[in-house]
Amino acid sequence: MRVAKIAIEEHVQMPEGAGAQVSAVWPKVQRELIEEMDRGGIEIAVLSLRSGGIQNITDPRQALESARRSNDLMAELVARCPQRLQAFASLPMLDVEAAAEELTRSVKQLGLKGALVKGFSDGKSPDAPVYYDLPEYAPFWETVQALEVPFYLHPRYPMGTPLDLAGHPWFRGSAWSFGADTALHALRLMASGLFDRFPKATVVLGHLGETLPNVMWRIDHRLAEERLGMPAQRPLNHYLRNNFYVTTSGNFYTPALVNAIANLGVERVLFAVDFPWERVSDATGWFDQLDSISEPDWERIARTNAEKLLRLGSFAVSR
Numbered sequence: 023m024r025v026a027k028i029a030i031e032e033h034v035q036m037p038e039g040a041g042a043q044v045s046a047v048w049p050k051v052q053r054e055l056i057e058e059m060d061r062g063g064i065e066i067a068v069l070s071l072r073s074g075g076i077q078n079i080t081d082p083r084q085a086l087e088s089a090r091r092s093n094d095l096m097a098e099l100v101a102r103c104p105q106r107l108q109a110f111a112s113l114p115m116l117d118v119e120a121a122a123e124e125l126t127r128s129v130k131q132l133g134l135k136g137a138l139v140k141g142f143s144d145g146k147s148p149d150a151p152v153y154y155d156l157p158e159y160a161p162f163w164e165t166v167q168a169l170e171v172p173f174y175l176h177p178r179y180p181m182g183t184p185l186d187l188a189g190h191p192w193f194r195g196s197a198w199s200f201g202a203d204t205a206l207h208a209l210r211l212m213a214s215g216l217f218d219r220f221p222k223a224t225v226v227l228g229h230l231g232e233t234l235p236n237v238m239w240r241i242d243h244r245l246a247e248e249r250l251g252m253p254a255q256r257p258l259n260h261y262l263r264n265n266f267y268v269t270t271s272g273n274f275y276t277p278a279l280v281n282a283i284a285n286l287g288v289e290r291v292l293f294a295v296d297f298p299w300e301r302v303s304d305a306t307g308w309f310d311q312l313d314s315i316s317e318p319d320w321e322r323i324a325r326t327n328a329e330k331l332l333r334l335g336s337f338a339v340s341r
């Protein structure tokens with residue numbers, strides 16, 4: 023019998039306001055998530071904030087207050103059912119020092135398992151996104167490395183309309199531009215030399231790597247011909263294989279999974295659903311029927327890779 027799974031990108035909408043209580047969201051989590059977990063053979067779900075809220079806030083103080091409130095509530099939610107739920111922190115990334123301090127508090131005091139950040143942060147103007155490869159983010163990445171926790175880089179809508187593809191707005195969301203913007207953000211992190219400076223920093227990408235496992239050979243092939251002063255000391259695929267994990271969230275396609283395993287190695291692939299945007303039954307129905315990978319590899323993706331990355335310990339529960 024196969025082991026129960028750990029799903030690491032599952033979202034909940036936390037109540038707003040300073041007086042918000044977990045009791046307002048708990049019945050919905052029980053009814054919509056935990057019951058679905060039971061049906062799909064998922065033992066543990068790692069929760070994160072459903073909305074893009076924190077990265078949309080341009081006032082650093084307000085962003086910090088919202089992140090702290092959200093993280094406190096997330097920890098309380100986990101405390102209600104620690105055998106089934108864990109969580110990632112939200113972070114106010116516009117303030118580098120505050121982001122590092124809040125990550126430290128969330129991990130060391132609240133017991134959260136890392137951070138999930140909804141892509142770039144809104145800058146001072148409507149078309150000035152802030153990405154985290156900038157030099158001023160070095161102290162933050164130093165903290166990520168020191169804490170030995172993952173940083174989940176999650177998509178969001180791009181600023182402006184450059185990815186509308188000349189009047190094709192249907193490509194602006196999850197069908198294309200979510201992944202395109204997140205993949206570019208990940209490439210910026212790699213190319214900046216970040217992982218040469220912090221070789222143990224860990225980033226997670228959803229959707230089986232936002233297409234990057236499919237294109238890294240071509241990227242490195244061309245960059246070998248035209249580096250143009252790129253700071254990274256190694257081919258970018260080295261960082262993808264050594265500093266990144268990818269999850270199955272929202273990409274339940276066996277050839278894409280096989281390709282991700284071939285490029286990164288099976289130890290760098292994790293199971294996820296992307297609840298509530300994706301149906302648990304679609305994710306588990308596909309994954310549980312996989313016969314194109316070995317049973318030990320299936321168990322690594324389903325559970326043991328997440329146990330190691332998140333330091334959860336081994337429960338070895340079978341379904």
